[in-house]
Amino acid sequence: MTPPTQDSSLRQEAFETPAPRLRPPSNTAPASPRPASAVEGQVRLFDRQESAREDRVTALDTRYEELEVSFDEQERVFWKHMSSQKRPSYTMAMLRDIRRAMNLLKSMFRDHDGQEEPPVKFVVFASRMPGVFNLGGDLPLFVELIKAGDREGLREYAHACTELQYWRATKLGLPYLSVSLVQGDALGGGFEATLADDVIIAERRAKFGLPEILFNLFPGMGAYSFLSRRLDQARAEKMIFSGRLYSADEMHEMGLVDEVVDDGMGEPALYDFIERNRRSYRTRLAVYEARRKTGTVSHEELIAITDDWVETALQLDKSDVRRMERLAKAQDRRRPK
Secondary structure (H helix, E strand, O other): OOOOOOOOHHHHHHHHOOOOOEOOOOOOOOOOOOOOOOOHHHHHHHHHHHHHHHHHEEEEOOOOOOEEEEEEOOOOEEEEEEOOOOOOOEOHHHHHHHHHHHHHHHHHHHHOOOOOOOOOOEEEEEEOOOOEEEOOEOHHHHHHHHHOOOHHHHHHHHHHHHHHHHHHHHHHHOOOEEEEEEOOEEEOHHHHHHOOOOEEEEEOOOEEEOHHHHHOOOOOOOHHHHHHHHOOHHHHHHHHHHOOEEEHHHHHHHOOOOEEEOOOOHHHHHHHHHHHOOOOHHHHHHHHHHHHHHOOOOHHHHHHHHHHHHHHHHOOOHHHHHHHHHHHHHHHHOOOO
16 A cells, blocks of 8 residues: 655655665674673673674665664565664654655565565664664754744644654555564654554663653654554553653553563564564564554544644643753753764
8 A cells, every 4th residue: 555645845855765775785893792791691692693693784875864774684674773963853854764764665675576575574663872762753843843833844844754654554555564673762753653563672771651741732643543543542541641651561561562671682682583483474464464454544544633733732832832942952962972
């Protein structure tokens, strides 16, 4: 199923950008073994697995600003690592980069058409930002647009986020299994993004939450739609109105996170998941497709809700905007050094 398109220059640019080409794997020597510790055996195994994967994971030539894209040809894993240079949130640059990566993914399937095995079996969304998956919307941009009363600017940003969420949720009609690998905090839009994927694997330190209520707004990029289907409306609203942070273990108990693993072990857990489910891969694809069909989130629903979000944002009073500014500064304090 190919999602509808819009006339935004941002969206047009993403789909007109030529797909980047593969470049040869790096010849960098594997990292030296880590010092012995209480988990020495596990760490040594992890290091050997990492070295082996380095030899087969191919980086992709890019014009990306805030995303790293690579491909593990052996396991057919398409990696998207967020690597923000500004703040650990969804800036317009990051949104453009994610669209370009999806454009590349489409081209890989198109060029592979007619072959029995898909070119990509897993698409993994992860982060290079220490302690952070993604902190959500670009709050400094929100503040600027709200103060200017720029309805069209807010709508363009919100629609860009919403369409990206829709494309990720429908996987552009492509037959792959999507995974969010959460190794740090996933807040606001960062949490919403994970809900579009088939599987969420989280390290124990990760925190999840929807803090928008703290400045009298609500998460408008899909949280209600996805949570009300994965949980129910009452629990979705409780989570939205509370504004609280949830641990990875709490999210697992609610059924929103599929696996919780020790800190630092997210990537090996991902490859362990692949190995454990190798024989049942096609069945899992079918089950997740059934989930999508029985809990369909339409493009029209997402756009209608995000338009309500725009109108609500423009009605915030000065004290709410000041709270948003304080949270924006907190976002900036967590930017990469």
